[in-house]
Amino acid sequence: MTKASSARRADRHKSQGRPPVLRRLLSGALLAAAAATPALAQDKIELKVAHLFSNELYLWAEGGKKMVDAVEKATDGQVSFTVYPSGQLGKDTLAALQSGLADIAIVIPAYNAQKLPLSSVAELPGLYADSCEASASMSAIAAPDGVLGQAEYDPQGVRLLFANVQPGYNLFMGKTDPQNLEAIKGKKIRAVGNSGVRTISALGAVPVQITVSEVYDSLSRGTIDGALYNYIGLPDYDLPDLLKYSVQGPRFGGTAIIYAMRNETWNKLPPEVQQHFTEAAAKARENLCTWQQENTLSIREDIVAGKGHTVVTLSPEENARWEAPFPGVIDAWLGDMSSAGKDGQAILDAYRGKAAE
Known part of the structure; x- marks a missing residue:
């Protein structure tokens, strides 16, 4: 037997002599390394x-x-x-x-x-x-x-x-003309999320949490009077047939x-x-x-022209009345985040700061 063949046999025996656990660990490490390797530029x-x-x-x-x-x-x-x-x-x-x-x-x-x-x-x-x-x-x-x-x-x-x-939510109403804040007091309005619920409550209305697919039937039955939603989504659910008014001005979030x-x-x-x-x-x-x-504007124009929809544009003074409770909603959100151990203030400051740039 040559020295070379003896060396090969020794290497083989040495490899086979490794404990099974060690062989499995080595095999797993090689597979993990392969999985973590970035794809080559030409790979599909x-x-x-x-x-x-x-x-x-x-x-x-x-x-x-x-x-x-x-x-x-x-x-x-x-x-x-x-x-x-x-x-x-x-x-x-x-x-x-x-x-x-x-x-x-x-x-x-x-x-x-x-x-x-x-x-x-x-x-x-x-x-x-x-x-x-x-x-x-x-x-x-x-x-x-x-x-x-x-x-x-x-x-x-x-x-x-x-x-x-x-696009930011607007307040849509079925039969109630929302010329001022008093007009929506006590009205049942669809809202989404904690902030939406708090916003509607702060305006003196009654929030109702339902999905958008439930809004049409709820309006038809009179179980809600209006909804927070945006123009762009109205046609998908045939809502222009029932929502005859919208308020332009207040920034309701999205x-x-x-x-x-x-x-x-x-x-x-x-x-x-x-x-x-x-x-x-x-x-x-x-x-x-x-x-x-672009489509928010075109849909709004279409439902005004074709569905008899009325857009109520608030005066600066009336708009300020509607937005007056909004800081309290933000403070409540910050309280929620703090209770959950989250730094909501840092996120809010960054969001506001980037939006202002």
Whole structure:
């Protein structure tokens, strides 16, 4: 037997002589290292996208789809996407991200209030009137290096791609002309979230928490008199037929929509693909909020002309009366965050500061 063959036999015996536990640990370490290795620039990358909407709804068609189409084009098809709409991967899209069922998802913080309480800053009244301004602010503070991103999203294992803040709510009424604050006293009004409920209560009305799909029947039966909602969503639920008045002026707040990626997925992407995502997300955010603003105006004009809708524009003095309770709603939210051990003041200051820039 040659010295070389003897050496090979010795090495083989040495390897086989390792304890089974050690061999399994080494094998597991190699697999983990392979899983954590970023994809090579030329590798095909297939990503799964989850959301709760139809693929025709503007939140996907004018937002998420614009982003993924741009990335696919910029990478010449290296990155491809399989989209699962209408809750096909589960109604909890944040959980789908965290479990690895999805790589990208549209997350609605209001539906994940226990995990994302600080994101409800976007629901507070009196903070913004322009949804593009609010979307840019929310995107900045919820980014990986932003105060909200570090406090809330990174601990959940997800990374913001971009945020959308919906056009601010208006107060819509069925039969009551809301010319002044006294007109809505005691009226039953649909509200969403803690801040919406507090806002309606502070105005002297009675908040009723129901989904938007229940608003039409509730108005028809007279179990509610009005609703906090926005113009852009009215036609989808035939609400212009029943909501004959709206109040223009008070900043009732809105809600945030988060377009996010799993951290583990992001870390595996080549740097150039990460850059394509960053650029596509910024353009998609701007496209979506611009589309929302333009269509808010066109829908309002259409229902005024075609449905006999009346827009009540408050005087500056009357508008100030409506907004007078809003600071108290914000203080209550800060109290909620403090009780939960969250630094709501830091998030509020950042959101306000970015919105003012």
